[in-house]
Amino acid sequence: MKIPTKLALAAAALALISGGAYAASASDNWDNSCASCHGSDGKAQTKTGKKLKIKDYTDAAVQAQLKDDEMIKSITEGIKGDNGKEKMKSFKDELSADEIKDLVGFIRKFKA
Ligand code: HEC
Secondary structure (H helix, E strand, O other): HHHHHHHHHHHHHOOOOOHHOOOHHHHHHHHHHHHHHHEEEEEEOOOOHOOOOOOOOOOOHHHOOHHHHHHHHHHHEEEEEEOOOOOEOOHHHHHHHHHHHHHHHHHHHOOO
C-alpha cells in the first residue's frame, strides 16, 4: 500500500499549502447565509428584506455610504437596532475572517 499512502500525504500537503481553498466561495456563502434577507441579487426584495428595510446594494448611493471596515464589523459582530433587538446576527462563528472579507468584495460587485 505504498502508493495510496504517498498520495494521501501529497493531498494533505496540498491542502496545507492552498490553505483557504477549502473555504466556501463568497457567492456560496452569500446564497446560503445572506440571500434570505439581502436577496441573491443584493436588492433585498425579499420578505424579510422589505420588512427590515434593508438597503439595495445595487444602488451606487448606498454603496458610497458603506465603509469596508464597518461592513466587516457588522458581518462579524452582527447589527442591533435602536431598541437593542438583533437585526442581523453575528457570523463570526460561521465564517472565517477571510470569508467575511471576500463577502465584502462580493457585495461591492452588486453596484450597477
Ligand atoms: C436576518 C436577515 C439578515 C441576514 C440573514 C443577513 N443580513 Fe445583513 N443586514 C440585515 C439588516 C436588517 C441590516 C441593516 C439594514 C441595512 O443596513 O440595510 C443588514 C446590514 C448589512 C450590511 C451593512 C452594514 C453597514 O455597515 O451598514 C452588510 C455589509 C450586511 N448586512 C452583510 C450581510 C452578509 C454578508 C450576510 C451573510 C453572511 C448578511 N448580511 C446576512 C439583515 C440580514
